[in-house]
Amino acid sequence: MPVADPDDVLAETRAILAAHAGVEGALLPVLQAVQARFGHVPAAALPVIAGALGMSRAEVMGVVSFHHDFREVPAGRKVLRLCRAEACQAVGGRALEAHAMARLGIGWGETTADGAVTLEPVYCLGLCACGPAALVDGEVVGRLTAAAFDRLVSA
Amino acid sequence: MRVWLSQDAAAKALGAEAVAAALRAVPGVELVRTGSRGMVWLEPLLEVEGPEGRLAFGAVAAEEVAELFSRGVPGAGHPRCLGPTEELPWMRRQLRLTFARCGVIAPLSLEDYSAAGGLVGLRRALGMAPEEVVAEVTASGLRGRGGAGFPTGVKWETVRGARADRKYVVCNADEGDSGTFADRMLMEGDPFCLIEGMAIAGLAVGAERGLVYLRSEYPDAIRMMRAAVGLARGAGVLGASVLGSGRAFDIEVRVGAGAYVCGEETSLLNSLEGKRPVVRAKPPLPALEGLFGRPTVVNNVITLASVPVVLARGAEVYAGLGLGRSRGTIPLQIAGNVQFGGLFEAGFGLTLSEIVDDIAGGTASGRPVKAVQVGGPLGAYFPRGQFDVRFGYEEYAERDGLIGHAGIVVFDDTVDMLEQARFAMEFCAVESCGKCTPCRIGSVRGVEVLDRIRAGDAQAVTLLRDLCETMTYGSLCALGGFTPYPVLSALTHFPQDFQRDRRAA
Numbered sequence: 001m002p003v004a005d006p007d008d009v010l011a012e013t014r015a016i017l018a019a020h021a022g023v024e025g026a027l028l029p030v031l032q033a034v035q036a037r038f039g040h041v042p043a044a045a046l047p048v049i050a051g052a053l054g055m056s057r058a059e060v061m062g063v064v065s066f067h068h069d070f071r072e073v074p075a076g077r078k079v080l081r082l083c084r085a086e087a088c089q090a091v092g093g094r095a096l097e098a099h100a101m102a103r104l105g106i107g108w109g110e111t112t113a114d115g116a117v118t119l120e121p122v123y124c125l126g127l128c129a130c131g132p133a134a135l136v137d138g139e140v141v142g143r144l145t146a147a148a149f150d151r152l153v154s155a
Numbered sequence: 156m157r158v159w160l161s162q163d164a165a166a167k168a169l170g171a172e173a174v175a176a177a178l179r180a181v182p183g184v185e186l187v188r189t190g191s192r193g194m195v196w197l198e199p200l201l202e203v204e205g206p207e208g209r210l211a212f213g214a215v216a217a218e219e220v221a222e223l224f225s226r227g228v229p230g231a232g233h234p235r236c237l238g239p240t241e242e243l244p245w246m247r248r249q250l251r252l253t254f255a256r257c258g259v260i261a262p263l264s265l266e267d268y269s270a271a272g273g274l275v276g277l278r279r280a281l282g283m284a285p286e287e288v289v290a291e292v293t294a295s296g297l298r299g300r301g302g303a304g305f306p307t308g309v310k311w312e313t314v315r316g317a318r319a320d321r322k323y324v325v326c327n328a329d330e331g332d333s334g335t336f337a338d339r340m341l342m343e344g345d346p347f348c349l350i351e352g353m354a355i356a357g358l359a360v361g362a363e364r365g366l367v368y369l370r371s372e373y374p375d376a377i378r379m380m381r382a383a384v385g386l387a388r389g390a391g392v393l394g395a396s397v398l399g400s401g402r403a404f405d406i407e408v409r410v411g412a413g414a415y416v417c418g419e420e421t422s423l424l425n426s427l428e429g430k431r432p433v434v435r436a437k438p439p440l441p442a443l444e445g446l447f448g449r450p451t452v453v454n455n456v457i458t459l460a461s462v463p464v465v466l467a468r469g470a471e472v473y474a475g476l477g478l479g480r481s482r483g484t485i486p487l488q489i490a491g492n493v494q495f496g497g498l499f500e501a502g503f504g505l506t507l508s509e510i511v512d513d514i515a516g517g518t519a520s521g522r523p524v525k526a527v528q529v530g531g532p533l534g535a536y537f538p539r540g541q542f543d544v545r546f547g548y549e550e551y552a553e554r555d556g557l558i559g560h561a562g563i564v565v566f567d568d569t570v571d572m573l574e575q576a577r578f579a580m581e582f583c584a585v586e587s588c589g590k591c592t593p594c595r596i597g598s599v600r601g602v603e604v605l606d607r608i609r610a611g612d613a614q615a616v617t618l619l620r621d622l623c624e625t626m627t628y629g630s631l632c633a634l635g636g637f638t639p640y641p642v643l644s645a646l647t648h649f650p651q652d653f654q655r656d657r658r659a660a
Contacts, residue, residue, distance in 0.1 A: 024447065027429030028412060053429065062431040066588075068413030069371055085333030086528055086578070087564045090491030091519065094574075123415055123532075123582065125372050126336035127168050128562065129195035129489065129496025138374050142168030 004038045012037055013045040017052040027053055027063055031070060040071040068120075076111040076118035080152065081135040082144075084121045087128035096132045099146045104153065117153055156228045158184055159202040159209065161258060163191035163343050164375045165336070170217060171199035177220035184224070190344015192258035193498030194245050202240055203228055211240040245495065248514070250476065252464045252484050253457060254337075254500045257344035263382055265390050268347045274392070276466030280355045281400045288359040289315055292462060294470035296482025300337075301327055301418070301455030302530065302559040302633075304481075304548040307462075310452060313442035314360040317450035322362035324353050325427065325446060325453045328369040328376070329411055329418040332531025334562030337486040338456035340498055342369070342376040345460070346383035347392075350406060352459035354397055355466060356452050357404040365406040366446070368423050371413055380408050415532075415586035419632045420453040422588060433588040434632045455560070457486060478504035481547035491528075491564035492518045508542035511565055522567035526575075526649065530559025532582050533637035535644035536575065555647075556640060572649035577605040579641040583634060594635025597626045601642065611657025619646065 016033045020026040030049055035041050041064050050060045064070045082100055083093065104112055104119055111118040127133035130142035136152055144152075160166070160175055178186050178201075192200060197213030204210075205228075212223065212235050223229050229236060240246060251257075260267035268274070280288045293308025314322060326349065330338035342349060353365045367384075369377055384406050387393045395403045414432055416422045421435035424446050445451025461483065465473045473483045481503035487510060489496050494516035511517070511527055518524055526536040535556030537544065544554050551558045566575075580601030589595045601622055607615040623639035630636035646653055 025427050025429035028426060029409065032410060032412065055429075059431070063429070066414060066431050067411075070412060085582075086532060086575070087334045087490040087562075089575075089578070090564055090566045090570070122372060122413075123586070124331055124333045124335075125164075126330060126339040127165055128334045128336055128491065128564065129493070130165050130169055130198070131491070133168060135372070135374075140164045140168040140375070142165065 004042055006042075006044045009038065009042045009044045010048060013048045014052075017049065027055070027060065031064060035070060039074040043072070068122075076115050078116060078153070079118045079120065079137055081120045081122040081125075083123070083125050083127070083131065083133045085124040085128075087124070088131035088133055091131045093132040096144060096146060096149065100149055103150060156183055156185065157187060157204045159187045159189050161191045161198060161200055162188040162375075163198070163258075163340060164373070165195050165340075166191055166198040166200070167375065169198045169214065173217035174199045174201065174215055174220060177217045181220065181224045187261055189260065190257045190262050191340055191498070192240060192246065193254065193340065194243070194495070195497040196495050197237070205230055205239070207231060208239045208241060211237040211243060213237065245497070245499065245514070249500050250484055250502055251500050252468075252473070253348070253461045254341065254345070254486055254498065255464070256348065257340060260345070262344055262346055262379060263386060265347060265386060265392070268345075272467060273347055273463070274351060274398070276463035277351045277354055277392075278398065279466050280358050281398060281402070285315055285359050285361060288355065288466070291470045292359070292465060295465040295473040296470075296477070296480070297458065297461055297465060297473065298481070298548065299455060300457035300461070300485070300560065302332075302557065304558075307454065307458055310442055310454070311356065311360050313440065314362070314450045314452050317443050319449050321364065321449055322360055323446045323449055323451040324356045324360070324362045324365040325424070325451055326353055326365065326367040326456060326459055327418060327420060327423055327453055328367050328373075328380075328456050329423060330373075330456070330560065331370060331415040331418045332533075332560050332562050334490040334528065334564035335488050335531060335560045336490075337488050337498060337561065339373050339376050341456055341460050342373070343379050346380050347387060348460045348463055349380070349456055350383060350387050350393065352462040353406055354393065354404045355462050356454065356459060358397070358402060360450070360452055362452065363403045363405070365404065366427060367406060367408045368411060368417070368427060369408055370411045370417075377408065377410055384408060415582075416588045416632075416634055419634065421632075423453065424451070433590040436631060457560075476502040478502070478545055478547045479549055481549070485546065485558075485561050487546070488560075488562045489515045489565075490562060492520055492567050493565045494519050503545075503547045505546045506542060507537060507544050507546070507563075510546070510563060511542065515563075515565060518565060518567045520567045520569075522569065524565055525568040525570050526566045526572060526645075528564045528566070528575075528641060529562070530557040531562050532579060533557070533633060533640055534559050534562075535640045536572065536648060537644070538648040541648070555644065557637065572645040572652040573605060573609055573655075576642045576645040577602060577609070579638055580605060583638040587634060591629070591631040591635060593626045593629035594631070594638075597622055597630075597635060598638060601626075601638070608653055609655055611655045613654070616646070616653060
């Protein structure tokens with residue numbers, strides 16, 4: 001996703017804030033809506049959100065940086081979230097992690113140079129009886145093998 | 156002809172959507188999507204209508220669907236037929252109370268839900284005084300299924316007795332423990348059950364507003380819960396007058412943003428308030444000063460989803476099941492390297508050997524079982540010598556472990572327990588909220604100390620035990636406080652994995 005125009009960010013963030021007026025504890029839903037719109041939480045959105053919710057920029061940034069889901073830069077065209085947790089480890093998850101990094105030539109949280117794939121760790125998808133598991137652009141995948149991984153990233 | 160196919164995330168992860176597409180191409184097939192029966196090794200599980208009841212076919216591949224229906228409805232004599240679903244050994248051995256409807260009904264059909272015993276508990280609760288509802292839950296012996304095991308009725312009584320301008324019911328659906336998926340399965344397979352349980356909680360404690368805090372890693376459960384809440388509101392199960400009683404209760408589904416610690420109740424409350432979700436010191440208890448400082452019931456999905464059956468069947472029936480102070484049933488989630496993995500609901504009291512060797516059928520790899528982690532990433536690793544432990548809150552605590560959310564992860568003999576101990580520390584470092592030092596710094600030091608042991612420094616074992624003691628007694632919440640369970644159990648039960656040759660390292 002291309003980097004958003006700063007004017008769009010301001011206008012659309014204000015619209016999202018207006019849509020959340022009256023919501024108790026609106027910060028998390030607002031940040032999620034901003035990320036859904038822009039593919040990341042643009043820095044330009046933070047002061048607008050802080051002002052509207054009566055918080056400091058540091059407080060808003062503290063919430064953004066705390067959570068694994070929020071990105072400060074856009075992700076690649078495909079987001080691959082590979083489960084690193086114990087149940088997947090028990091069925092070859094660690095070897096699959098190593099394969100994924102070697103195949104893509106990137107580490108956790110990184111995007112391939114051509115912008116095609118972002119690789120992220122996830123700690124449990126609740127697919128613990130059919131691991132190794134992954135979430136590919138929001139779609140669940142079970143019993144993932146190295147060969148199936150290669151097909152996923154080249155698709 | 157009616158056929159049933161799961162749309163649970165585990166079934167989808169194993170190809171259920173392709174099977175569904177193939178079924179839609181078969182003339183005369185009326186496809187009903189359900190939740191999962193919990194037999195994950197049989198997913199995608201297809202069921203067809205037969206004179207004997209629903210017949211099971213699994214695991215079904217999309218490519219075989221056309222052949223399966225080539226001579227009409229496949230019957231019990233078909234070579235791929237496993238027999239009536241209810242008669243499969245995995246199903247027969249269970250006592251499904253909380254999960255009675257999961258995998259059976261269409262999850263978003265209120266009609267199906269009512270026809271299968273739904274709303275009986277809520278209707279009964281509407282005819283009772285709030286204190287009577289609380290007394291019924293207390294008498295059932297139901298305890299927190301999220302892991303803490305606190306008596307549900309006692310928590311509700313505290314909130315009921317508290318005076319405030321408003322109160323809340325918060326459902327903790329931040330099921331982050333590896334090896335657990337009961338919350339997910341219930342929300343995807345029988346969401347009205349959770350809604351009914353929350354409504355009963357609201358009536359009992361005097362709360363008109365409920366929130367479900369659902370983790371973002373469960374996109375299917377989020378869609379299902381939001382749809383179910385909308386349907387329940389439209390049908391008058393939720394809203395200004397619950398089932399026409401004149402008493403209000405409504406629910407909102409909020410989504411997390413990827414933080415394991417938000418499964419801790421005070422962190423979860425901070426998250427719902429729009430704050431950085433660091434853990435709060437207790438007291439004050441959330442029951443007295445919870446969400447926005449108001450009295451709040453915070454219960455796990457399975458705790459709340461077990462309330463309707465307690466009310467419908469009566470506290471005595473529920474309390475009549477179980478072991479010691481662990482009453483009722485527990486949905487075991489059998490995962491990792493197992494032949495038969497999935498959800499198995501039974502009364503408390505099964506031994507770990509019965510669960511792992513018998514029900515799960517040992518490892519999928521065919522190799523010997525080396526270790527079983529019970530209770531998620533903060534739970535202890537058990538060696539075979541401890542497999543006589545019976546499933547119960549106190550029974551596991553006596554063995555320096557915990558049942559947690561009842562996730563059971565099996566490892567074969569290829570697992571390196573030093574690496575598992577190191578992962579426990581690494582996970583704690585990744586997920587620590589940072590408020591208390593033993594957790595924030597201790598977990599980072601824990602990884603370093605384990606790296607020293609891995610490099611052959613045997614002296615560092617003493618340091619590791621010291622560090623674990625500091626984390627156990629000095630941490631603010633269970634994340635830092637319980638990380639020593641997997642670490643020390645690995646060290647105690649598998650010392651050979653921590654004896655590294657300095658030259659080999």
